[in-house]
Every structure is written in C-alpha cells, then in structure tokens.
Amino acid sequence: MTQPIAFKWLNFDRLSDEEIQNLIIPKHSPEENEDDNLYCFICGQAVTKIHYRTSIQGSREHTFANPAGIVFRIGCFRNAFGCAQASDFTDSFTWFPGYSWRYALCADCQTHLGWVYRSSEGSQFYGLILDRLISPREKKEFPGKN
Ligand SMILES: [Zn+2]
Numbered sequence: 001m002t003q004p005i006a007f008k009w010l011n012f013d014r015l016s017d018e019e020i021q022n023l024i025i026p027k028h029s030p031e032e033n034e035d036d037n038l039y040c041f042i043c044g045q046a047v048t049k050i051h052y053r054t055s056i057q058g059s060r061e062h063t064f065a066n067p068a069g070i071v072f073r074i075g076c077f078r079n080a081f082g083c084a085q086a087s088d089f090t091d092s093f094t095w096f097p098g099y100s101w102r103y104a105l106c107a108d109c110q111t112h113l114g115w116v117y118r119s120s121e122g123s124q125f126y127g128l129i130l131d132r133l134i135s136p137r138e139k140k141e142f143p144g145k146n
Contacts, residue, residue: 012075012130013061017051038133040082045108047082047133054078054125056117057096062127064095073130074114080126082107085116095127104128 012020017036036050053060056076065071083104091100099117104126106113114128 012053013059017053020050035136037136038128039136039139040106040109040111040113041132041134042111043106043109044134044139045082045106047106047113048077048080048126048128052077052079056125056127061130062095067093072114074127075130075133077126077128080104080113080116080128083113083116083126083128084110089118101127 037046038048038050039045040047054076056062060076061073062076063071063073084107086103086105089100089102094101094117096117099119101115101117103112104114104116105111111132112129113132114126116124116126118124
C-alpha cells in the first residue's frame with residue numbers, strides 16, 4: 001500500500017503556496033501542477049484551494065479544542081467554494097474573538113469539514129479541519145469520483 005503524503009504533515013503555516021504544491025503534487029504533468037485544489041476526504045469533492053490560505057490573528061493554522069475537549073487543527077482559507085453552510089451564526093465558544101461562526105459542510109456529502117467565520121463588519125473566512133482535506137496526490141488514489 002502506498003503511503004500517501006498527507007496534507008496534515010506539511011507545515012501549513014510556514015511554507016509558501018509554491019513550496020506546498022511542490023511537496024504534495026508530483027511533477028509528472030503540467031495539469032497536476034496546476035491543481036492546487038484540496039478535496040473532501042470522504043467523497044473527493046473539491047473544497048478549496050491552497051492559494052486561498054489566509055492568515056487570521058497572526059497565523060494560517062490554528063489548533064483549538066471544542067467544549068467537549070476534541071482537538072481540531074484548522075487552516076484558514078479566504079474561500080471554500082465546495083462548502084455549504086449550516087445553522088445560524090453564533091458567537092458562543094468562538095475560537096476567533098470578534099467572529100461568529102456556523103458549520104461548513106461538504107456541499108456534496110454533507111460531511112462536517114469546519115466552520116465559516118464572519119466578523120461584525122461582514123468579513124468572512126473558513127476554518128477547515130486539515131485532517132479532513134486531501135491533496136491532489138492523495139485524490140489520485142481515491143476510489144470515488146474524479
Ligand atoms: Zn464530501
């Protein structure tokens with residue numbers, strides 16, 4: 001069995017977009033190098049792009065625990081075109097002061113992939129659980145859809 005190079009092993013915050021792409025995408029064909037999508041780990045739907053990473057409160061990556069004690073490693077993205085949003089915005093237990101949140105689900109299979117955050121001024125970003133996103137290389141071995 002081939003060991004996939006998981007996105008979660010990369011230094012998400014420190015590396016440039018190009019460095020991450022070089023690490024996770026084989027250089028066999030030009031098309032693969034242009035694919036900077038990240039995909040749902042359940043169904044393979046494209047969710048966001050590496051170059052949508054954005055720094056929020058000083059970092060593009062944050063580790064938080066929810067009130068139940070479950071730890072999430074999340075990456076911040078300006079956009080996540082493959083996510084649907086669910087429930088109403090709330091600021092209870094928010095991890096980002098000044099932002100309220102609601103759930104971000106895979107638009108295709110409805111898996112919980114993270115949260116969408118909105119400030120009182122209306123700016124918005126996605127905090128996506130890095131373990132629930134897969135790279136183009138991993139997706140190549142994915143049994144699901146293309
Ligand atoms: Zn999905």
